[in-house]
Structures are given as structure tokens and as C-alpha cells.
Amino acid sequence: xxxxxxxxxxxxxxSTLLEKKQRQEIITCLTAYDYASARLVDDAGIDIIxxxxxxxxxxxxxxxxxxxxxxxxxxxxxxxRRGVKRAFLVADMPFASYHLSLRESLRNASRFIKEAGAEAxxxxxxxxxxxxxxxxxxxxIPVVGHxxxxxxxxxxxxxxxxxxxTLLAVEQLMHDALALERAGACCVVLEGIPREVAAxxxxxxxxxxxxxxxxPECDGQVLxxxxxxxxxxxxxxxxxxxxxxxxxxxxNALAAFKxxxxxxxxxxxxxxxxxxxETLASLEEIAERKRTVRx
Numbered sequence: 662x663x664x665x666x667x668x669x670x671x672x673x674x675x676s677t678l679l680e681k682k683q684r685q686e687i688i689t690c691l692t693a694y695d696y697a698s699a700r701l702v703d704d705a706g707i708d709i710i711x712x713x714x715x716x717x718x719x720x721x722x723x724x725x726x727x728x729x730x731x732x733x734x735x736x737x738x739x740x741x742r743r744g745v746k747r748a749f750l751v752a753d754m755p756f757a758s759y760h761l762s763l764r765e766s767l768r769n770a771s772r773f774i775k776e777a778g779a780e781a782x783x784x785x786x787x788x789x790x791x792x793x794x795x796x797x798x799x800x801x802i803p804v805v806g807h808x809x810x811x812x813x814x815x816x817x818x819x820x821x822x823x824x825x826x827t828l829l830a831v832e833q834l835m836h837d838a839l840a841l842e843r844a845g846a847c848c849v850v851l852e853g854i855p856r857e858v859a860a861x862x863x864x865x866x867x868x869x870x871x872x873x874x875x876x877p878e879c880d881g882q883v884l885x886x887x888x889x890x891x892x893x894x895x896x897x898x899x900x901x902x903x904x905x906x907x908x909x910x911x912x913n914a915l916a917a918f919k920x921x922x923x924x925x926x927x928x929x930x931x932x933x934x935x936x937x938x939e940t941l942a943s944l945e946e947i948a949e950r951k952r953t954v955r956x
Contacts, residue, residue, distance in 0.1 A: 678709070678868075682867075688871065690710070694886070714729050714754075734753065754784050787838065822853070848869040850883065
């Protein structure tokens, strides 16, 4: 797959992503959860910013993605929106926000677009979500699909396990991907599946695939912001490449701050504000008069 370069400053849209696939231009995607991370990711020229429900773990300290709420996802999406100018902004719909009635699912999806400024929502599941995806697209809500290892199904799957390892499972993944494309999904995330299967799906689909733990043949790749920077506290997954150890840098900075405060070297005189000379002289004069009266 070749890599070409386009206009770094051009706004990325769903149409842009499709054009990138057609040109065989690799798509980049990262998560972001607040204004600062969004600014950094957007300024780096990343194509897609995903406000992932992974914020449940990396930002809120939950064990998995299931507890995060609609209000929490909307709150973080709004913060990210304020930091994004170029990237295509996608928001994860949290567990139970699209699993019940069609009316409630459409209402929740529309809130991400109307209230939080997302440009697409992401939902997990293949064929069984195709009807919902179609209705969302009819309602002018762009949708990113997500198949393979779907974290919101962690209990049903019996843990975080690679999917698509048997012929029957491979066939089902292909059905899932094609069903999402027919329903109108603008791209499909492939997570935790064998490289060979991801390559087959990517070849079959006209819309882009975004891989995470799915090998290099996908049309694009996504990682969690905190994983990439070494800001997580658990051992990383096999597919995670850490590009920096920011966690250690932060720990060292915090230790240095603590030491400087305790030793009295922070703040220094140069880091302190001072009274104007006239005000200081007046205060010293008042203090001197008070001393004289006491004597």
C-alpha cells in the first residue's frame, strides 16, 4: 500500500476518508479525551480523532468501558471539539446508549452531533447493528462501524480475546463488514483480528478500514493516546507501540517539584512578585511609626 501526501491543512470529512482509500493513502487515527490532547493530536495532522469510550479506563479509572455514561461521553466530546480544527471527529456511543429502542438510539446519536459537535458516531457490532446503522444514516448521522474484538461485549465474549480464528468466525466477520458497508457506514474499525482476515476485509470493502490489533493491511490505524505515550498503568496489549514514556517524565517532574518546595528553592526571588518601590517605602515608614509608638 503506497503512501501519498495531501494538503496537511485541509479539513477531513467522511468523503475525504473515502478518497484516501481510493488513492491508497494511509489514514491515521488517535483517541483524544480533552481540549489539550485534542489540540496536540489535531496539530500533528492526524486524520481522525476518536473520543473513545476507552476514556472510562484511561481518564476515569474504571476497569472496562461499560460504566461510562452518555453524559460523560458528551462532556468529553465537547471538550475535544473545542480543540479540533482539521481532523474528522468521531464519538463512541457508550454501552446501553444504542442497545435498546430505536427511538432512544437515534436520540442519543443525534445528541453527539447536535450538542457535542461530533461529525460521526461509532457503534460496535456487525450484521445485528446494520438496521440501526441504516436508520442513523437516513437521519443524517454518519456512522463508523466496529467489529472483531468489541470491548462493550467483553462479558459476552468471555474476556478480551482475538476474534476470527476459525473459518466460521472469519465468514461471520466478512458478513458483518459487508452488512455495515451496505447500511451506509463511512468506515469500519477492525479490532483484535488476525492480520490475514483484516487484509481480506479491507480488500472487499469500498469504505476504509481502521485497524487496531488487526495488522498493517488496513486502510488506517488507530491507537489510544495514553497507550502511545506510556501514560497507562497496566502492561500494554501486543499491538501497542509506545512512542514515548511520558509517564516517567511526569513522575520525575513531580518528584523534582516536591523536592524543590521542601528545600525552599521554589519559588525563588526571581519567580516571586514584588511591590513597587514607593509602596514598599510607605509600608516600611508605617511599620517604623508603629514601632516608635510602642516604644
